[in-house]
Amino acid sequence: MADEHTHDHDDEHDDDHGEHDHDHEDDAEARKEFEEAQAEAIRRRALSQIRQYPDVALRMKAHEVSDFNGELVQLVERMQILMHDAQGVGLAATQLGMLRRVFVFEPDETGAKAVVNPRLIDPSEEKETDEEGCLSLREVRVPVERSLRVTLEGKDPAGEDVRYELEGLDARVVQHEVDHLDGVLIIDRTDAEHRKQALGTLRPQPVLR
Numbered sequence: 004m005a006d007e008h009t010h011d012h013d014d015e016h017d018d019d020h021g022e023h024d025h026d027h028e029d030d031a032e033a034r035k036e037f038e039e040a041q042a043e044a045i046r047r048r049a050l051s052q053i054r055q056y057p058d059v060a061l062r063m064k065a066h067e068v069s070d071f072n073g074e075l076v077q078l079v080e081r082m083q084i085l086m087h088d089a090q091g092v093g094l095a096a097t098q099l100g101m102l103r104r105v106f107v108f109e110p111d112e113t114g115a116k117a118v119v120n121p122r123l124i125d126p127s128e129e130k131e132t133d134e135e136g137c138l139s140l141r142e143v144r145v146p147v148e149r150s151l152r153v154t155l156e157g158k159d160p161a162g163e164d165v166r167y168e169l170e171g172l173d174a175r176v177v178q179h180e181v182d183h184l185d186g187v188l189i190i191d192r193t194d195a196e197h198r199k200q201a202l203g204t205l206r207p208q209p210v211l212r
C-alpha cells in the first residue's frame with residue numbers, strides 16, 4: 004500500500020550568523036533538494052522491483068506457508084526494505100511475484116512487522132471509506148470502504164503466533180494486504196465510476212516509433 008503521508012524532511016539547522024544567513028539558506032535548500040532527489044531515485048528503483056498492474060501475479064491467490072525457513076526470513080527482509088524504499092505502508096509477497104501468504108506492514112513506531120498466513124478476525128460492522136493507493140497501481144488513488152477495526156492473527160517468520168488488534172489506518176492496511184494475497188486489488192473494491200477512471204489512468208500509453 005502506498006503512503007498517505009508526505010515525508011517532509013525539514014532542515015532543522017537554524018543559523019544565526021548575520022550576513023552569511025543567505026548563503027546558508029541556499030546551502031540548506033540545495034541539500035534538501037539533493038536529499039529529495041535521492042529519495043525519489045531510491046523510490047523508483049524499489050518500484051521497479053515491485054510487480055505493476057496488469058502483471059498476472061497480482062491476480063493470483065497465494066499459498067499458505069508451511070516451511071518457516073531461512074528463505075522465508077530473507078523474503079521478509081527484502082520486502083521490508085522495498086516497502087521502506089518505496090515509501091509504502093504495506094507490501095504483500097504477491098507484489099514481488101511470490102505466491103506465498105506473507106505481507107509486511109508498519110503498524111506503529113516499533114518498526115515493520117511481517118505476518119505469515121494472516122487471518123482477519125471479526126472485522127467490525129462499522130466501516131469507513133477513505134482513499135487508498137497501491138505500490139502496484141502507480142498513481143491511482145480510489146475510495147475504498149473498509150472495516151474500521153479488525154483483529155489480525157497469523158505467524159511471524161519464525162513460526163510463532165502473532166495477534167494484532169488494529170483500527171483506523173492500520174486496520175485498513177492489513178485488509179488491503181490480505182486482499183493482495185487473494186488476488187484482489189483496490190480497483191475491485193471501489194465504485195464503478197472510480198474504477199473506470201483508474202483503468203483509464205492504468206491503460207498503457209501508446210509507444211511512438
Ligand SMILES: [Zn+2]
Nearest residue numbers: 004137138139
Ligand atoms: Zn497494494
